[in-house]
Amino acid sequence: MNHEYEKARIAALESLDILDTSPSKQLDELTKAVQEEFNAKTCLVSLVAEDRQWFKSRQCMDATETPRNISFCTYAIAEEEYLIVPDAKADKLFANNPLVTGSPFIRAYAGAILRNKDGYELGTLCLLFDEPRDFLDVEIESLKNHARTVETIIFSEHLPA
Template sequence: MIPAPIPDNEDARLKALRDLLVLDTPAEERYNSIVEFAAAEFNVPMVLISLVDNDRQWFKASVGLDVCETSRDVAFCGHAILTSDTMVVPDALDDLRFMDNPLVLGDPHIRFYAGAPLELPGGEVVGTLCLLDSEPRHFEPAEMQTLGALRSLVVDQLMTAAVLA
């Protein structure tokens, strides 16, 4: 397993994340409906809105997982926040970063990952909208576009909630 490096703008990224005032808040329908739609649209068993904090990834909304956070050092999303492009891992067992990751070798047995970075207007990437499957799969260009549109909805919701807070 290769842990993700810390982004160059980590201090600004964490400040932007905390300024959203969303960490450790209760579930909300506006986020739950997005992950439920994504699970159905992409036919995947797991979808997360994952926010990458200092030492954990915390899930604002999820489908298919019973946990609300994992350690950042095993998080696929820790890698995905390093860019503004969607990160796709067709088969985690074929990827040196993840092939011996405990989330691949054990529950939830992640094989496929697609994570669209949640980039705020200031350029800070605070997390991802991600799709997970226990089977390898190919991700089509049209699916990338749809995931990008849903990512925009999540960012809009985060920014709206921060303004209203």
């Protein structure tokens, strides 16, 4: 992403006044259902800010944020629709990432991009696994559909300023 686009993307995220807000019952119910559907270790609604990713909803994750420079979701939002990492330990980009080599010991990742109405990438609905895992096309479609639901919930609860 170029610098001007990234500035506009961050401004779009900040206009929602969503960072560091209270949990959302609707999002928490959805991330719990998605976690169960995929039998994932963790399910998150991750919003990628300037220097961190902050979790609006999280299942089985104590941390409320992580530095952006180690975030899988930073790479996901650079993709067209989603990012799949079937085996993080075998992936050159992620093998030495502290989230792989240390807690939460991510082995597989799937993230579907969350966008605002102008198309700016706000973050992801993502799944973390503690074992390598392949993803079927139907599973990727399901994750993307759940991401659209997350967008609907976010925009019903946080209108842009």
